[in-house]
Amino acid sequence: MTLVRFVVGGVWVGSALFKVADPVASANAVRAYQILPDSLAAVTGYALPWVELSLGALLILGAFTRIAAIATALFMVLFIVGVSQAWARGIALDCGCFGGGGLVSELPVTDYLTVIGRDIAIAAASVWLALRPNTYFGLLDSKPNPRPDTEETP
Amino acid sequence: MARKSVKTDRAAKAAQLRQEAARKERRNKIAGVSIAGIAVLAIGGGTWFGISQGNKVDSAAAPEGATSTLGFPVTSAASTDGAVRVDIYEDFQCPACGSFESAAGPGLNKLVEEGDAVVNYHMMSFLGPESVRATAAAACAVDAGKFGDYHSELYAQQPAEQAGGYTIDSLLAAGTKVGLDSAEFTSCVSDQDYATFAKKVDVAATKRGVDSTPSVFIDGKPYELGGPIEDLIKSIKEAVK
Numbered sequence: 001m002t003l004v005r006f007v008v009g010g011v012w013v014g015s016a017l018f019k020v021a022d023p024v025a026s027a028n029a030v031r032a033y034q035i036l037p038d039s040l041a042a043v044t045g046y047a048l049p050w051v052e053l054s055l056g057a058l059l060i061l062g063a064f065t066r067i068a069a070i071a072t073a074l075f076m077v078l079f080i081v082g083v084s085q086a087w088a089r090g091i092a093l094d095c096g097c098f099g100g101g102g103l104v105s106e107l108p109v110t111d112y113l114t115v116i117g118r119d120i121a122i123a124a125a126s127v128w129l130a131l132r133p134n135t136y137f138g139l140l141d142s143k144p145n146p147r148p149d150t151e152e153t154p
Numbered sequence: 155m156a157r158k159s160v161k162t163d164r165a166a167k168a169a170q171l172r173q174e175a176a177r178k179e180r181r182n183k184i185a186g187v188s189i190a191g192i193a194v195l196a197i198g199g200g201t202w203f204g205i206s207q208g209n210k211v212d213s214a215a216a217p218e219g220a221t222s223t224l225g226f227p228v229t230s231a232a233s234t235d236g237a238v239r240v241d242i243y244e245d246f247q248c249p250a251c252g253s254f255e256s257a258a259g260p261g262l263n264k265l266v267e268e269g270d271a272v273v274n275y276h277m278m279s280f281l282g283p284e285s286v287r288a289t290a291a292a293a294c295a296v297d298a299g300k301f302g303d304y305h306s307e308l309y310a311q312q313p314a315e316q317a318g319g320y321t322i323d324s325l326l327a328a329g330t331k332v333g334l335d336s337a338e339f340t341s342c343v344s345d346q347d348y349a350t351f352a353k354k355v356d357v358a359a360t361k362r363g364v365d366s367t368p369s370v371f372i373d374g375k376p377y378e379l380g381g382p383i384e385d386l387i388k389s390i391k392e393a394v395k
Contacts, residue, residue, distance in 0.1 A: 023204030024211050024353050025280065031360045038361060046204025047197060054193040063189045092366040103280045103356075104366040140182050140189075 002135040004125050005059050008072060011122065012056025018099030019049035029096030032103055033082045034089070059129075062138025069130035076123035080116050087112040211357065214350040217296040223362070224355045225274025226292060228262075228302040232269030238393045240265075240273045241371040243364045246288035246308055247281040247315050254368045254379070255309040261387045263302075270394050275305060278359055278367060279352045284313070284320045289352040291325040294342035295334055303332040322346075 019026045027045030030036065036044060055075075058068040079097075086093045092104045095115045133141050216224055225241055240262070244251040265271040277292050279285035288308055295304035307328045313319020325343050329335060342348070370377040370386065373393050377386065 020200065023200075023207045024357070027204065027208060028280070028356055028360050031357070032365060034363065042208055043201065043205070046208065047201040050197040050200030053200075054196055058189070058193065061189065063186060100280070103278070103360065103364070140186055 001129065001132050002137060004129055005062065005065065005135050005138075008069075008122060008125050008129065009056045009059030012052045012059065012072070014056075015098045016049045016053035016056060020053065022099070023049070025100065026096075028103075029094075029100065032091070032093060032096065033086055034091060035082060035085065061140075062135065062142060063140040065133035065135070065138060065141040066130050069126045069133065073123045073126040073130065076119040076126065080119045080123075083112055083115050083119070211350055211353045214348075214354050216351055216354070217293045217348065219296045219299070219301070220293075221274050223274070223276070224358045225276045226296045226301045226305070228266055228273045228275065228305070230266050230269065232267060233272055234269055236394075237269060238265075238271045238390055239373055240271050240390060241276060241374070242273060243276045243278060243359050243367050243369040245278045245281045245285050245367045246292070246312070246320065247285045248367045249312075249315055251368045252309055252312040255306070257383045258386060259306060259309070261383060262390075263306075265387070265390060266302075271390055275301075276355055276359055276364075277305075277352075278356050278364075280356050282316050284316065284318065286349055286352045287322065287325060287346065288320040289355065290346045290348040291320075291329070291343045293348035293351060294339050295329065297342065298334055298336060298339050300332060300334050304329060304334060307332050 023046045026049055027042040030045035030048065031038065031041045033041075035041075055068050055072055058064050059072070083093070083095060093112075094100050094104045097115060097118075129135075136142065217226070220226055223241070229237075244254070262271070262273055266273055277289040279289045292301060292304060292308065295301045308320070308325075311324070311328060313324075322344055326340060329339055329343065368379065370379055372390055377389060379386070
């Protein structure tokens with residue numbers, strides 16, 4: 001479980017780091033999904049990398065693990081919905097999952113199934129983590145000391 | 155005596171443990187509030203940074219010759235108001251655009267020369283910094299009135315995708331080849347005057363629903379690429395009537 005926490009957190013931080021430097025491209029990547037009205041898509045694109053970075057940091061630190069894990073699972077559901085609707089509507093899309101502009105330079109395009117499968121895997125891991133948020137090396141949510149309890153009751 | 159001392163020892167130890175637990179809880183509370191605060195600040199600050207960057211792109215000036223949709227027009231002496239408007243969305247780095255240009259370029263140029271069509275090239279740059287440099291340089295060529303030649307020249311020497319091509323030096327050398335060697339052009343390319351504008355083209359294209367390059371619109375209507383290039387030329391000619 002401790003490993004799951006670090007892996008999911010690491011994926012968030014990794015994906016965020018590719019995006020924070022270029023907020024305009026991030027906004028455009030959200031726009032490419034053609035779901036949100038323009039101004040809302042832009043703000044979502046600006047905020048998303050920082051939300052991802054925060055969730056990743058919380059998971060890696062082991063703080064508010066349950067909340068961060070539930071949020072991660074919800075985001076994965078949203079991402080799956082976004083990718084699926086683009087797929088269904090025939091929008092050529094580079095998912096922009098790990099940065100990039102969300103556009104493609106030639107067909108064939110993104111393997112939508114791979115993206116969705118990856119999101120499902122992360123969502124499943126997050127749900128598991130939400131059920132058992134106390135793992136080792138956590139700053140706030142930590143497993144109790146694994147040594148036998150030495151405290152004496154008077 | 156001995157028993158009593160053990161008892162007080164135990165009580166003291168219990169009190170100490172309780173105190174330690176309370177201290178730990180307090181510490182965790184402070185850490186929790188700080189961490190939550192930092193996260194909120196990061197998200198807020200990051201969003202604000204994004205909005206300011208977005209505004210900078212929105213207010214970036216386009217070259218004077220660009221169309222209202224940020225296309226760079228290729229016209230000729232024969233161009234008239236009746237010419238068909240062809241909008242083409244490309245990225246200087248995209249390999250498919252390179253093949254498209256080598257296949258369709260001559261035919262499109264002929265249509266322009268004969269006054270049948272005006273081609274507006276929307277030079278996107280979502281493939282990376284190489285594309286941004288190339289688009290920014292192309293905008294300088296628009297200012298100098300030689301975009302058409304420069305566009306063809308850049309595609310003729312298209313570098314491998316995302317491998318550091320389209321350096322300032324190579325962009326200047328390409329300009330020299332088509333007679334772009336003025337001091338204005340050189341400083342415009344070297345200083346990347348249009349680098350911020352380049353991103354604006356991507357935003358405008360995405361808003362229009364362009365999802366891949368190359369994309370072609372004839373008279374504002376999307377044209378499905380994939381068939382032979384002769385079909386594209388034919389479709390443009392048909393639109394002339």
